[in-house]
Amino acid sequence: MKSILKVTMKPMVLIATLLLSQTSYAQGASDNLTFDNDYRAQHMGKFKHGGKDKLFRKMAKVLELTDSQKEQIKTIKLSAKEQNQTLKESLKQMKVEQKALIHADVFDEHAFTALFNAYQPTIAQAALAKAKTKHAIYNVLTAEQKAKWQTFMDKKQQRRKKG
Template structure:
């Protein structure tokens, strides 16, 4: 091997080593970040999702778990769309309630009387939202076949038991 060839080989080896050293932190940092996000999501999976994602995720889960037909999926989507439009005034009222409570909590001292008055003012809204939610769930449940209903109820009970054991 000539001296020129050795120099070229050494330069190439040095170049690859330098590139490897420069690229390694980025590669490991990305893996570390993905691992952290995965662990973070796993630990904090009980936190709220972005608005509107829960229903989409639940419908996907129902479709997969219950093997829903395209017609059933379309019916459920229509029920949810209709429920959303009917609930819009109630959701606006809930936003106003949350804004008032947030405003009350930002004060130097908590005024229990003011909170109770605000809560009582919106009590009818809470009841109407609960009623609409129950109606929507019932309508969706009626789209399912009897076998799917039984399977979904068993799934819900299993999920409820798992969540209560996680909280304990």
């Protein structure tokens, strides 16, 4: 009788143990997946693959920026961000209105054109602010760094054209 129990119980216990261990392992893996997604959401922000911060880090590395230059550029970017906050809010409102027009049952060309024309001064101001910021950052660089950055950007543009 004991040998029959041993023969039938051992495989059942082994199977139960394996099934339970797989279930707990799968639960742990899904917890890590959630953690990874939360981590990405917090640390990547709204930019893909590091976004603007990645470009700044690349610029600092390629041009071998001094600490002083890095601080100047950070100050310029922070100042621009503060100044452009109202423009950003206005452009967000335009996007909301634009989506409403696009998702309507019938597309109204005149309404879209009117919307675009109404926000044209805001769009121009945003473009001007962006150009001023880029100009200020560019003027922080030395002549050698400017040449090096131009070469880097030209190569980057060539890679984009090929891809």
